[in-house]
Amino acid sequence: MTDRADPAAPEEPAAPGAPAEEALTVASAVAGTSTTEAVAAANPLRDPRDKRLPRVAGPCVMVLFGVTGDLAKRKLLPAIYDLGNRGLLPPGFSLVGFARRDWKDQDFAQLTYEAVKAHARTPFREEVWKQLREGIHFVPGEFSDDGAFDALAMALAEIDETRGTGGNYAFYLSVPPKFFPVVVEQLKRTGLSDAPEGSWRRVVIEKPFGHDLKSAHELNEITTSAFPESSIFRIDHYLGKETVQNIMALRFANNLYEPIWNRSFVDHVQITMAEDIGIGGRAGYYDGIGAARDVIQNHLLQLLALVAMEDPTSFEAASLRREKEKVLKAVRLPANLALNTARGQYAAGWQGGEKVVGYLQEEGISPDSTTETYAAIKLEIANRRWAGVPFYLRTGKRLGRRVTEVAVVFQRAPHLPFSADDTEILGQNALVIRVQPDEGITVRFGSKVPGTAMEVRDVSMDFAYGESFLESSPEAYERLLLDVMIGDPPLFPHQREVELSWKILDPIEEFWATQGQPEPYESGSWGPTSADAMMARDGRVWRRL
Numbered sequence: 174m175t176d177r178a179d180p181a182a183p184e185e186p187a188a189p190g191a192p193a194e195e196a197l198t199v200a201s202a203v204a205g206t207s208t209t210e211a212v213a214a215a216n217p218l219r220d221p222r223d224k225r226l227p228r229v230a231g232p233c234v235m236v237l238f239g240v241t242g243d244l245a246k247r248k249l250l251p252a253i254y255d256l257g258n259r260g261l262l263p264p265g266f267s268l269v270g271f272a273r274r275d276w277k278d279q280d281f282a283q284l285t286y287e288a289v290k291a292h293a294r295t296p297f298r299e300e301v302w303k304q305l306r307e308g309i310h311f312v313p314g315e316f317s318d319d320g321a322f323d324a325l326a327m328a329l330a331e332i333d334e335t336r337g338t339g340g341n342y343a344f345y346l347s348v349p350p351k352f353f354p355v356v357v358e359q360l361k362r363t364g365l366s367d368a369p370e371g372s373w374r375r376v377v378i379e380k381p382f383g384h385d386l387k388s389a390h391e392l393n394e395i396t397t398s399a400f401p402e403s404s405i406f407r408i409d410h411y412l413g414k415e416t417v418q419n420i421m422a423l424r425f426a427n428n429l430y431e432p433i434w435n436r437s438f439v440d441h442v443q444i445t446m447a448e449d450i451g452i453g454g455r456a457g458y459y460d461g462i463g464a465a466r467d468v469i470q471n472h473l474l475q476l477l478a479l480v481a482m483e484d485p486t487s488f489e490a491a492s493l494r495r496e497k498e499k500v501l502k503a504v505r506l507p508a509n510l511a512l513n514t515a516r517g518q519y520a521a522g523w524q525g526g527e528k529v530v531g532y533l534q535e536e537g538i539s540p541d542s543t544t545e546t547y548a549a550i551k552l553e554i555a556n557r558r559w560a561g562v563p564f565y566l567r568t569g570k571r572l573g574r575r576v577t578e579v580a581v582v583f584q585r586a587p588h589l590p591f592s593a594d595d596t597e598i599l600g601q602n603a604l605v606i607r608v609q610p611d612e613g614i615t616v617r618f619g620s621k622v623p624g625t626a627m628e629v630r631d632v633s634m635d636f637a638y639g640e641s642f643l644e645s646s647p648e649a650y651e652r653l654l655l656d657v658m659i660g661d662p663p664l665f666p667h668q669r670e671v672e673l674s675w676k677i678l679d680p681i682e683e684f685w686a687t688q689g690q691p692e693p694y695e696s697g698s699w700g701p702t703s704a705d706a707m708m709a710r711d712g713r714v715w716r717r718l
């Protein structure tokens with residue numbers, strides 16, 4: 174046992190500024206009276222007509238495989254605490270950690286405590302932590318160890334007895350992808366994947382869902398041999414982001430944009446996810462995978478689907494997925510992949526005032542690796558709405574800054590009744606959905622410059638989440654973990670979407686595999702020159718971000 178302080182009794186005082194009532198108990202939330210929701214209700218920008226109660230999870234256990242990993246510490250454990258703090262967890266909620274270390278419950282509680290302190294979005298409240306702490310358990314073991322999974326089954330049965338969790342278990346596989354099949358097989362062998370009458374069992378799989386169409390299919394075969402499709406939750410955390418869900422609100426809750434959301438008005442669409450960091454300590458995962466498989470196959474193609482799909486008949490999973498599938502099926506690759514795709518690999522450079530090494534010099538990367546850290550592709554959508562409108566997708570590491578956005582760029586006005594001099598610097602209208610950071614929407618349009626001439630130039634109209642709603646958006650993982658516990662699937666991609674996305678990407682990967690080394694680009698720049706050339710051939714430029 175360690176000599177660390179028991180996190181059940183942290184010595185630090187409660188966060189300054191905590192509300193006087195303090196008792197933000199998990200149980201109180203069930204009645205819809207959590208302090209956080211009360212604070213939200215007091216928000217002057219909240220519509221007083223909104224009387225809906227928050228969605229709250231029913232009794233259950235969350236079993237986290239891979240609790241000592243990066244994702245668990247930075248995102249999952251803090252998100253669970255945040256849900257508790259918002260009063261959205263049920264009384265008796267239990268959290269079971271599984272990893273190789275020879276740990277006791279207390280060690281896992283300590284890890285959780287530290288992760289919460291370091292990364293939780295909401296303020297630390299001792300009362301909430303105490304409630305969560307009571308339900309924390311740890312089961313040590315290797316994924317290949319039958320005995321460890323038998324012990325897990327026993328531990329879960331005991332938790333059901335003592336905490337009233339009713340045999341409802343969510344198994345979250347936050348583990349290296351090669352272990353997905355191993356863990357699923359173990360859950361099947363122990364019978365943990367079979368829900369007794371009146372209870373549920375769900376499995377949560379993190380991306381990547383395979384590394385190509387074939388492996389995605391194989392992974393699905395194994396997973397569906399243990400769990401029914403309705404119990405499989407594939408996490409693409411982008412779908413949990415408020416700004417991504419807002420694409421649907423923007424398009425389908427308004428009448429303003431939909432009439433012009435088509436080939437008659439849209440010139441092209443740019444979807445960008447730029448990171449300013451390198452691969453960090455994730456060489457083992459990233460090398461051989463690369464930017465396109467890591468980001469385009471999932472996040473960017475999901476964004477494309479939401480931007481381009483027809484309106485679903487409802488927000489039910491089946492309707493939403495059907496529309497996304499239809500549009501992914503209609504995606505076409507350009508005939509000439511050499512001219513309409515680009516890939517690069519970051520070289521040394523400067524980032525945030527610091528000198529950084531190139532990809533090939535990163536620890537754990539082979540000096541002749543051909544893995545791309547930047548990828549750009551041009552796609553078209555063969556349907557009535559989008560025929561002839563290019564969708565440009567790009568992603569990369571060690572770029573100028575961290576930003577994810579969707580830019581819908583409109584055609585120029587057919588006629589400008591002004592002198593050419595007065596409109597010389599006028600660009601194209603654009604609607605930009607800023608997914609992160611600075612979440613919001615910007616509309617760019619032409620406006621008269623004050624003065625005596627009829628000079629027109631671009632200005633912006635801005636909607637910023639923080640200003641309009643006065644509260645920080647929940648983290649994507651808060652929303653998605655809650656949806657898993659509630660059993661609400663619309664924000665999780667179906668296997669058919671996963672396979673359609675691999676069908677788009679596989680031919681590009683096969684082509685790139687014949688092309689040798691990707692083009693180097695300087696760290697801190699905006700990517701390889703071939704990506705700019707690709708746009709220039711179409712008479713367009715990437716947006717400057």
Ligand code: NAP
Pocket residue numbers: 238239240241242243244245271272273274314315316317346347348349350352379380381458
């Ligand atoms: P990670 O840091 O490598 O953590 C892996 C976890 O699995 C550790 O807890 C490790 O426990 C455990 N583990 C490994 N081999 C094991 C074995 N044989 N038996 C028992 N436990 C074992 O991985 P991660 O970055 O957290 O990623 C987890 C998953 O999320 C991956 O599928 C990844 O692709 C996906 N993902 C991650 C991120 C991210 O930001 N990190 C983002 C999106 C998706 P030990 O302590 O015993 O080593």
